[in-house]
Amino acid sequence: MRIAAFGIHHETNTFSTFQVDLQAFQSSGLQREGILRGDQIREFHGDTESCFGGYFEAADKYGFELVPLLFAATDPAGTISSEACESILGEALQMLRDQGPWDGVILNQMGAAVSQEFPDMDGEVARRTRELVGPDVPVIMTLDLHANVSQQMADETDALFIYRTNPHLDARPLAVKACKILVKIINGEIDPVSALEMPPMVISIMKQDTSEEPMTQVIDAVVEAQDFADIVDTSTGEGYPWSDVNECGTAFYALADGNPEAARNAARYMAQRAWSLREELSAESGPSAADAIRDALATPEGPVLLLDAGDNIGAGSAGDSTFILQEALKQGATSYLTTIRDTEAVATCVNAGIGSDVTLKIGGKQDDLHGEPIEVTGKVVTISDGKFEDPEPTHAGWRYFDGGTTVVLQTTAGPTIVLVSTRVGNVTRQQFYSLDLRPEEFHIIVAKGVVSPRPAFQKISKKMIVVNTAGATSAALSSFDYRRRRRPLYPFEPDAAYPSD
Ligand SMILES: [Zn+2]
Missing domain, CATH: 3.40.50.2300 (Response regulator)
Incomplete structure (x- = not known):
């Protein structure tokens, strides 16, 4: 075969x-x-x-x-x-x-x-x-x-x-x-026959962790439907909100053995369950960058993991947002670790060389969605080729990563900034270990993502805060100019109905 x-x-x-x-x-x-x-x-x-x-x-x-x-x-x-x-x-x-x-x-x-x-x-x-x-x-x-x-x-x-x-x-x-x-x-x-149900709804990125309510209930429905008569397998696509296409949204798929009606019923069963939870599933939540930094600084023991929702690299953002960093500097956070993608800043630091003191503007350069470039002064501590590997399970099973030429910049203000050249997500601690940095030793760790960084960083953190920042992956979906998505679609059109027949 x-x-x-x-x-x-x-x-x-x-x-x-x-x-x-x-x-x-x-x-x-x-x-x-x-x-x-x-x-x-x-x-x-x-x-x-x-x-x-x-x-x-x-x-x-x-x-x-x-x-x-x-x-x-x-x-x-x-x-x-x-x-x-x-x-x-x-x-x-x-x-x-x-x-x-x-x-x-x-x-x-x-x-x-x-x-x-x-x-x-x-x-x-x-x-x-x-x-x-x-x-x-x-x-x-x-x-x-x-x-x-x-x-x-x-x-x-x-x-x-x-x-x-x-x-x-x-x-x-x-x-x-x-x-x-x-x-x-x-x-x-x-004899494979399938059915697809697409209830007109979008699940907020803030609600997509399958180990948290109410998403657990949706997954429970998928698991239950798998045991229905003649059903071979069931799935849900949570959906990816930032693709402005007709099929943007949540879908339910059932595969049956020769029984189309069984497939249809199973798909509808799952979809109906999600639809009944649509209000909770679409809720946008989380503090602002200012409130998150205040909360983190007031937390006696770290690390406090801040998840940057608006600069979610794994969802297509720039990786150079400065909103949280700006607040950190403003509020005097010192033990602070973050990555910023900035090829220009990397080049400046590489030209200066290890041990050099530099003053430069970092981040906020890709577009006008991710904050302003911020001027920092610091020492170039490490220069690396940016390659790292994690044999442990990571989000979607990626193992061999490449952040491009990477620089560790120790700012005089306190924050430790890892300047990277490619938009590689913060999904493994190996990204930092490979640079001789131990995220465990920082009070605040910023990971540019919402869910994908959790397996790596949640276990070493005392507290986790999803920060509701602006950016190309902002949870505020109403701030995007959708042209091609289907209509009605909940929560954009709160009166959307399902099933339509
Ligand atoms: Zn995914």
């Missing part, structure tokens, strides 16, 4: 000012080797907790030949250029054409990719794959929990599988499960 696997992994923030071109895939903070082909995929993903890690495990376990074709991934950012989409997808499809025939195909997608041409790029990947292999070769897709699942994605595949945890620590087991079901589909043991 020969099964092909490829993927183009991207979460597209259509409000981000970063355009994603081919170069962005070739120099990614998440995948330091750029676009991977063939055996390179096993080399860099075989021993990770990512989906590819799971496909390889399943191949050994269920006795099929996994043929990894191509894997392109880059950090969440703006819309993917048509050129990048066509070049990467074209190459993957050519490999699929040249190396067949296949018993099955696995698509490793994130699920919220938008290209200039295709608002539902994941659906387009599925459509062209189906067109190429024909109707008789099973095609499945594994997805991130933040997928904006479309009807096209459901229609053009035999089955969709989505992580169930956020932070995403289950990518590998999810992928193993998906492969197990794929093998059954190939062997004719399951």
